[in-house]
Each structure stands twice: as C-alpha cells, then as structure tokens.
Amino acid sequence: MCGEVVVPDAHLDVCRTCNATGHKCGVLEGSVAGEGIDGADFVFYVSAMESERCHNGLTVAYAAHCQQESALDRPIAGHANLCPGSISTRPQELETLLSTVKHEILHALGFSVSLYAFYRDEQGLPRTPRRSETGKPPLNEKLQTHQWSESTIKTVVRPQWQVHGGTVERSMQMIVTPRVREEVRAHFKCSYLEGAELEDQGEDGTALTHWEKRVFENEAMTGTHTQNPVYSRITLALMEDTGWYRANYSMAQELGWGRRLGCDFAMKSCKEWITSRSSRLSGKSIHPFCNKVKQDPLQTECTDDRSSVALCNLVEHQQPLPKKYQNFDWIPHVPSGKEQYYGGSVSLADYCPYIQEFTWRSRNIVVRGSHCLYEENNPQKNFALENYGPRSRCFDHTNDMWEERTCKQARQWQHWGSGCYQYKCDGGRLHIIVANYTYTCYHAGQEIAIRIIQNDWLHKGALICPPCKDICQSELQSRGEWCKPGDEHPPATFYHRDNLHCDDLVLLLLMFEITLIYYE
Numbered sequence: 001m002c003g004e005v006v007v008p009d010a011h012l013d014v015c016r017t018c019n020a021t022g023h024k025c026g027v028l029e030g031s032v033a034g035e036g037i038d039g040a041d042f043v044f045y046v047s048a049m050e051s052e053r054c055h056n057g058l059t060v061a062y063a064a065h066c067q068q069e070s071a072l073d074r075p076i077a078g079h080a081n082l083c084p085g086s087i088s089t090r091p092q093e094l095e096t097l098l099s100t101v102k103h104e105i106l107h108a109l110g111f112s113v114s115l116y117a118f119y120r121d122e123q124g125l126p127r128t129p130r131r132s133e134t135g136k137p138p139l140n141e142k143l144q145t146h147q148w149s150e151s152t153i154k155t156v157v158r159p160q161w162q163v164h165g166g167t168v169e170r171s172m173q174m175i176v177t178p179r180v181r182e183e184v185r186a187h188f189k190c191s192y193l194e195g196a197e198l199e200d201q202g203e204d205g206t207a208l209t210h211w212e213k214r215v216f217e218n219e220a221m222t223g224t225h226t227q228n229p230v231y232s233r234i235t236l237a238l239m240e241d242t243g244w245y246r247a248n249y250s251m252a253q254e255l256g257w258g259r260r261l262g263c264d265f266a267m268k269s270c271k272e273w274i275t276s277r278s279s280r281l282s283g284k285s286i287h288p289f290c291n292k293v294k295q296d297p298l299q300t301e302c303t304d305d306r307s308s309v310a311l312c313n314l315v316e317h318q319q320p321l322p323k324k325y326q327n328f329d330w331i332p333h334v335p336s337g338k339e340q341y342y343g344g345s346v347s348l349a350d351y352c353p354y355i356q357e358f359t360w361r362s363r364n365i366v367v368r369g370s371h372c373l374y375e376e377n378n379p380q381k382n383f384a385l386e387n388y389g390p391r392s393r394c395f396d397h398t399n400d401m402w403e404e405r406t407c408k409q410a411r412q413w414q415h416w417g418s419g420c421y422q423y424k425c426d427g428g429r430l431h432i433i434v435a436n437y438t439y440t441c442y443h444a445g446q447e448i449a450i451r452i453i454q455n456d457w458l459h460k461g462a463l464i465c466p467p468c469k470d471i472c473q474s475e476l477q478s479r480g481e482w483c484k485p486g487d488e489h490p491p492a493t494f495y496h497r498d499n500l501h502c503d504d505l506v507l508l509l510l511m512f513e514i515t516l517i518y519y520e
Helices: 091-111 178-188 231-240 262-267 270-278 468-478 504-511
Strands: 043-047 061-070 075-082 153-163 166-175 308-310 315-318 342-344 359-361 364-368 393-394 404-405 412-414 417-428 429-433 437-440 448-456 457-464 516-519
Touching: 061 091, 075 091, 091 231, 091 364, 153 270, 178 231, 178 262, 262 270, 308 417, 393 457, 417 468, 429 448, 429 468, 437 448
Parallel strands: 043 075, 412 516
Antiparallel strands: 061 075, 153 166, 315 342, 359 364, 393 417, 404 412, 404 457, 417 429, 429 437, 448 457
8 A cells, every 4th residue: 555545556566574684685576566567656645535534623735755765764655635525626726736736746745754764865965863773763762763863853942932922932943954054044134044944833734844834824844835935945955965866946836925034033922023113213014913803894905915815814713822822912892801812723833823725605615816917806796896807906995885776776896995906018007997987096005986887886985006116116127117106296186086976866866875794
C-alpha cells in the first residue's frame, strides 16, 4: 500500500529482507521484480476516498511519501488522498482545489515532518548526523519520526511575548536552512530574523508540517487555505534546501502578507503589533490585522491587494481564549473585561484577527464568494451596482448605506462598506466603471457620488478612490506610462447623475417610508 492505494505489482521491485539494523539484505525466495516505470523520478498515487482521517477536524486532503531512494534519501514515491466530502466543484473554487493538490504534492516531495531529518546540504551531505549502526538519523519516540538537527529546525524562545495584561514566554520551531533564512529576511525586511516559523497547532499532520498561519497567512503551505493561496519564494527555497531539487524562482507567486513590514511583524505577537499602531499618534495602520468585530449588519472592507471584498474575522468565542492567544487589552464597542473572549476565527493564526475573504450563505448553502475576479460572484440583488469579473477590483464605499428608491418606495442595503467594480487604467489615472458609466479618480480619497437608474430603481451611494498606484502602477508602467501626481480636483460637472421625477406629495411620503433590507 501507498496511502490508500494498492501499488500495482508491476511497480514493485523484488522483496528484500534485512536484519534489525537494516543490513545484510537478501532477496526473498520466489520474489520477482515488476516492470517498473521508465523515465520517472517520482511516482505519485492519488485517491479520493472518504477515509477515517477525512473526519478528523476539517481535513480536506492529506499526503506523505512512501519510499525513499537509498543514496541521497530523496522521496521516489508518495500518495495523496482527497476527501470527496470536502471538495467543491464550484467554478470559483477550482483555483483553490488545484492549489490543494499542489500543496499535497509538496508534502510528499519534502515539506514533511517525516523528511526533515533527511535533508542534505549543497555538497549532498546530510544536514542531520546519521547513526553509525543504521545509517539513519536518530528516532524521536514522542513524534514517532526521525529527529532532525538544529541546522534544519531550531527552537527559538521569545521571553517577552505580549498578550492581554502582560507577557508570556513563547517558544517556536523555525526552519533555519540557508535559502529559507535568506528569503524570509528579504520578504519581511528583517535582517536578523532567525528563519521561517512553523505551525504549532492543529490536528495530526498540521503542526510542524506547515508554515505558521499568523506569519504567512495566505502562503499555500500554511495549514489551511483561507483566501487566495500563493506559492512563494519561501516555499521554493525550502524545496531547494532539501538538497534534492533546484527551484525555478521565476514561477514563484507574490506573497503580499507581511511583505516589508519589518521585524516587529515577523518576530512579535499580533497583540503588540496592533497595540503599537492603534494610537492615532502612530500614524500607522494595524493591517493586515484588524479590530472590528464581525456582526450584523456586515460592514465590509477590501483586502490589501483589493482582490476581494472582505471582513475582519474578529469574533466572540464561547470561552476565554488561552492566555497566549489573548491579543487585546481594548476592543472598540466591547465591554471592558470581555476582551479575552475575542479573537480571530482562524485558530491556526493564533486567533489573530485579520481581513479575510468570505462567502455568502443561504440555509447553510454557499450562494457566492467575495473574490472580485469571478463573474459567478455577482449578487442577484445588486443594490450597489457591483460587477465581478476578470477586470474588477474592490473599492471602499463611504460610511453612508447604499439606497435604492422609486417614486413609491425607498430601501437601504444594510450590508455595505465595499464592493467589486470594473476599472481601467488610462491617461495616468484610475477610472472606475459603474453600470457602464466611467468615473475618473483625480486623487486618493476622492468620493464619487453614484446616482444611476437601473430597472426603474434609482441607486444612490458613493465610492472612495484609492491611490492610482495601488491598482494601476504595474499596468501603466508596462505601457511606459505612470500615475499622475493625484492632487487635482475633479471637474464640477464631471459625474453622471440620474434623478427621479416624482410629484411633491410622493416625495414627502417617501421621506418617512424607508425600508431596511437584509440580503444574503
């Protein structure tokens, strides 16, 4: 067996038996070698079975290696099982499904607690010393795997880890191989970061076998996919540091999370990060973390890359969180003394709350997602005139709710804050397209008032222009252009404005008859 798969006889070599130390091996009488697989460096067996392990926690898939070659210990066979009950066939979930398969392949190739002790250096020598009697690394009885050396994974202690009401001592395991250390220092812009922190929570197969979610959020090799998974240079560096592969770094995807945020972000608690930046005098944002409690009515915002409508995933938990995961001394609109009940909804991120994509559900069935790039996410009831698709990004609304009205009725959309709209970059400026009308952004923070009649309803709301460079810089530069300075005022007659034509009595009645609407 290799995982859940019965290995075909044709793939098997002769059966050899060895003594207790793995030496003096001989071919078992009657054993015959199969044909094998020509030209293969690695054989990957894939199954889709609702196994017992699929019911542990929120397991979507799992993988491991099954066989290593004898000279350099490189994995030559592995398996993955995809849990059918956890696989979505919705078009907008295809990217995540593909990422899940890649994730499991990388586990079988080397990103695994059972393979760390076999990593090799630039000269092909073992990073972890071998026992003379077996030629293998020593065993760790507690983990039931081979024990790695501190040249691969090092225990790092943070003695002053800030939490609610004080500090605790926090120890963590970090990959400290040369390329990984170089890449994480460059990514976070932290020259003395020891290495890349590994996950310390989760079910069997999660801890120590993934990047720490708090530090690497949407890197695809964290323990759970929450949004927009990417395979960064850091993961490619780890695969190269196994000593078995060469990485093509041009294929790496950009990891925006934590990029150039410094040592404070990479080496300190999210509580310390949030506290130090919450003061108005700091002039800094607490992003990518947040402190807005998720509640009805939903007030959404945008992810930092503006690819999705998002929510702060800060929620109230039924029990006080463990001390090391209590990340607030104060939360807006939360009674004093209740802070220890509040944390992010993703436990693997140490309950640090952050801006996250989400799905709308009806009777616990997913209706649509919040990623701007997928047309399937267009809302059925479109109060804010959103338009999801390949040329769409997320834009913030003003603090006023969007309103929809006729001469006889008015209603407000109670879920507001941001939305997905098409855009274009032209003439050194960002242009937002709403219901086929184009609105030009002349400076960051500019408010664009929307008054458009569609399907006999007047839609009223407003969008806030982001800096042109946030969305258009790379596209304009590819054409030899650049964003204009952005300090101009828009022309007085710039905006398209529709108006309802009602008699005075109807307008008077309408002022007193506004219906609040909750959708999705």
